[in-house]
Amino acid sequence: MSPRADLRSVLVIGSGPIVIGQACEFDYSGTQACRVLKAEGLRVTLVNSNPATIMTDPEFADATYVEPITPEVVEKIIAKERPDALLPTLGGQTALNTAVALHEAGVLERYGVELIGADIDAIQAGENRERFKEIVARVADKYGLNAESARSVICHTMDECLAAAADLGYPMVVRPSFTMGGAGSGMAYDEAGLRRIAGAGLDASPTSEVLLEESILGWKEYELEVMRDKHDNVVIVCSIENLDPMGVHTGDSITVAPAMTLTDREYQNMRDVAIAVIREVGVDTGGCNIQFAVHPGTGRMIVIEMNPRVSRSSALASKATGFPIAKIAARLAIGYTLDEIPNDITKETPASFEPTLDYVVVKVPRFAFEKFPAADRTLTTHMKSVGEAMAIGRSFPEALQKALRSLEQQGSSFSWAGEPGDPAELLARAALPHEGRLRDVQRALWAGATVEETHAATGIDPWFLDQIAAINEVADRVRSAEDALTRGNLLAAKRYGFSDAQLGELRSLSEEVVRELRYALGVRPVYQTVDTCAAEFAARTPYLYSSYDEETEVPPGDRPKVIILGSGPNRIGQGVEFDYSCVHASFTLAEAGYETVMVNCNPETVSTDYDTSGRLYFEPLTLEDVLEVVHAEQRSGTVAGVIVQLGGQTPLGLAQRLKDAGVPIVGTSPESIHLAEERGAFGRVLARAGLPAPKHGTASSAAEAREIAAEIGYPVLVRPSYVLGGRGMEIVYDDETLSAYMEKATAASPEHPVLVDRFLDESIEIDVDALYDGEELFLGGVMEHIEEAGIHSGDSACALPPITLGHDDVKRIRESTEALAAGIGVRGLMNVQYALSSGVVYVLEANPRASRTIPFVSKATAVPLAKAAARVMLGATIAELRAEGLLPAEGDGGTLPLDAPIAVKEAVLPFDRFRTREGQGVDTVLGPEMRSTGEVMGIDEVFGTAFAKSQQAAYGSLPTKGRAFVSVANRDKRHMIFPVKRLSDLGFEILATEGTAEVLRRNGVRARVVRKHSEGPGSGGEPTIVRRVLDGEVDLIVNTPFGSPGQSGPRLDGYEIRTAAVLRGVPCVTTVQGLAAAVQGIEAIVRGDVGVRSLQEHAERLRNARQVPPG
């Protein structure tokens, strides 16, 4: 019974789609909150538009609304559910902003909903720069603390600017007031720079005002995670030190916990300030994150900002310490005090303490610049990373090297191959923050740069640099050791975090030989516990990490164990969807009597919550690290099997080598996986089953590729084998582009050839998720892509059930899928992509693993596919699972009743985060390489409404009136006439480029001709379409790309238009199919019948409908 007996129901707002800067850490925190609130007996209502999350699984809330997170929609949910309270602090900035909007619109007051976790005043105090500065000044004064804000001066004239500069010193930040998106801001390094930037800023600012602020670039950066309860008990959960000094967003920085370079006096001052700030801001039942900058030469401390909510850092801090911030924040919000909440890890001591660590935690960011080749790769205060990996070690070098290899990127680990290089050159490169900067630092030190020089170039604290220098020294000793590797030098290197692969490189041995030697010498890691208390009390929760230390703490177990390999750091193409499947497997296998063991290194996820599985190993997902976990688990009990098919490509890539090492793999065998992944073998499977595939070939040289293309005809789809997320995939129309592609591709992946497929450009693409037990096929769902063929399935919107496929099509798809599953030898999940072209169902590819769409399909059809898959992998049959009730007694996702809801998945793309070096936007056109970071789901009774919801959730509402601009490729002109006419009938004014306008007018659609970007402004000053978009004159853009990428002309015109659309946030449709869907969506909104319905209600209706077989 919660202390707030008056609260019976709570609304929790999630954070929506995964975007850069707001990722699955909020699934972790939201899931924890929902579990806590439910356990307290409260009715939980949840709204989150992201179907890939674990929190939106129907079992975590009483009413789960996968609906757009907008104030209007949330108001409808409030009106329907009438919750007593709203908890807005666990869903990132999205939830906080929505709560503030609901408050300001009077909705909370109208429905009597109490805001819990943080009040409006506290939220605003944290958000408003000026108010926050006042708070910092006040607490410094009141308690005599060393704390201040960056000094700043507001100036109205250049003379004032120059006078201020004398006080602030260079460099300084110049910010013009009230310009859009901070336009005109810059860093002035000298008077000339100040005159230039401030001069332009004074002109640009509507109030002729600029803010000059002292620069804290290069200062040491710290964060504290703070929690406070209603009795004013405050604890600091964790200190985090950024290895990268100020100037790099903390999300893009390498960070270390606990802080490494503070004396107690400095730390306690920081702690006092943090506590004073949380009190002054008034967060009294929850947590916040406070960021500090410290001058390395004087210790002067600046309080940068605070967030009155859980954050990416709080997720990291929770994983780093074993102190579950979100879970405790939820408890505090419903009236508990810290001393009333037990510490989960020790079970005996309370949460009103501060965790102490006897290990070091390092977090490293994972970037995806390869997906955005034009983007500027310099790291700034604008976050660009898409994921992160965390590692734990008993020393900083051990943790750092483990973290770097957890990134699973070629070249992410330190290397001593080749010549060290020129230290000056390396230092020059390291001076500018960029992905992989630390490797330049390591090489520079190795090449002979001193710690002092490297510190001067990078601002990285000398202590960290010396630790990296120590890693270099160990490498040198390993390399130059005259005898073979001895137990002594092997152990020393392992304690510095070296992998077998790195040692192999140093000694010119294979990784396997090093491993054999290591085993022979008995050099194995031990596993120690993250226990919150540095071993002062016994830990009851096995949350483990490896270290080459003295004593292993793996507890014995008598139940058979299943080891689930997670998916590692989030990246484009492999994200929260795979974590969803892993977590589900863990839950269901625990229920089935297994001891579940999770291995993963992504601190943002639910899978790395120590509450999720029986045991958690926070470890890199490399062969070496996984083998050691398996070994440790085998020594402490029986391992029934290892699951590799739920965590995406990461564990799948380990399958064969794990099996070769004698590890039992459950589910689809590595040999079967190979049948699906290796082109030749897969071709034989298809041939045996009599299934058509697009004509194709395999090439390992440009000449071979051209030969194949000549035979099968352009366009062709080319891609390297064994990739996820369409990495390196392109549609190629001519020999020249093909040759260029082959040059790039063979360099990128020498062991694997390139696949060349005939590209079916006029087809409908279909995605299928299915479950197979060796006897029976359960068709999870058939999804029809909304975009044209050739767009990566992860970036394409899709509908389930399919909206234009007939009964016969689904029947053929079912037969093909079954034949494939049987031919490959699938036990568990399989995802197949088909193309329907001229009545033929072509097989594009099959993946014998959980797919990105598993959570979407599960939610759309109310069937827990991942759970069923885990059971099938361990031997259950589909018939048994039907009997048990885990699967529906009859039918499957291919036989959904006619009145089943329509679910639309839409991808969310990160184009607005990237700029080219010249400051231009990057092209937003979709292609076969996946670039979306996340997804949303719209679910409703009819397609139009579901599509409208998906757009609203992803990009904001579709417009219902105003101006629509249309410019389409010739091949699309015929198909666009009807939807554009419909737009015109709905009252939109149609603007079009000349060619498109001509076609429209001939078909009776009034369209106004506007100038192309390449035509420039007209003689009478008529603006181009780009100018019009930028000026906010256009409400909807329909632009299908044509022409070849990179050339001038029409292709470039389209690029400029789409970039402007992203800049202004105007909805931009890039396919004709998308246009048709958008028109249906707009019609649905115009009809005004967009309601809300929970997944539980959808499931109930579906269950009822299933009992009536479809007529």
Added chain:
Amino acid sequence: MSMQRKEAMDPTHPTNEAMLVLEDGRTFHGTGFGAAGETFGEMVFNTGMTGYQETLTDPSYHRQIVAMTAPHIGNTGVNDEDPESGRIQVAGYVVREPARIASNWRSRRSLGDELAAAGVVGIAMPGTRALTRHLRDRGAMRAGISTTETDPAALLERVLASPSMVGADLAREVGTTEPYVVPAIGARRFTVAAVDLGIKAMTPHRMAERGCEVHVLPPTSTAEEILALRPDGVFFSNGPGDPAAADYAVAALRGVLDAGVPFFGICFGNQIFGRALGLGTYKLRFGHRGINQPVQDRATGRVDVSAHNHGFAVEAPVDRAFDTPYGRAEVTHVNLNDGCVEGLRLIDRPAFSVQYHPEAAAGPHDATGLFDRFCELMDRKEQG
């Protein structure tokens, strides 16, 4: 920024082997850190992640070998502002990863040099967590570190011959021999007689900040000597050893209580207060040594995160007031981790004490208000 490189201390260059042997025979191997030689003491662990300099100079660690659970020690070097006494007090030091360079704007010297100069023998070894778990399960025990002995059995023999902490009277070994005065900062409001049983520098400083002129007195000062200063309040400090062996301090405190002068005690001072009230003291299995301990004020329910350094504790009923020769008393504070007594007060007289460290250094400042409470008692006494 100051940086000092100390190649000799680099554990990646195992030039000087060292060994740690516990009295139950458990042996750890590592490399020497600090001075070469051999040392003995009670083996304890400290879980603080900051403040090694304060810890090393805390007189309560006299005759103890301290193991730090935080792996990286020495990162910020050694400065001239942070020591809590005039010298390094620990008998020996155990760390996992000594810093190779010091990096902090206030750093003057490296920790390795400082230990070596002070003649403190230490060991850097991987197994600090294993050691901590061993002590947690089996209790604090005697130990020896040696950089000269290679035979564990021989070292063990000498460990077993070394004195035990139970019954050890150590306050006399660390307290000042001559009285000295810490002047009030700003206007003088009170005169405090502070009996130094192993006092930390921050304690008189916290009082001085509040207008106290602090007369620091030797540990064996008698009640007469204390009262001769006509103090507004009397303070008994923290310190090493077994409170049961410090009868002289108990006797002195009884005299002070008889006189009705306001009293405040910290740590060892709390134990002496308990004994003066007729309560027993006992040795904890492995003690509290760290800066993250939750202590609850039983009157307000508020929890302070506090600095601790004690191996002994007071036995008292926590659920009710009890009678003492000085009237009714009660337990004011308890540790939420293990329920142990963390504070006492007389209900009808101006006297109280805490087992933990409101002066912090190292540690959080949550409990500094206790110094204000002491000042209030003195204020009230003056007005009364």
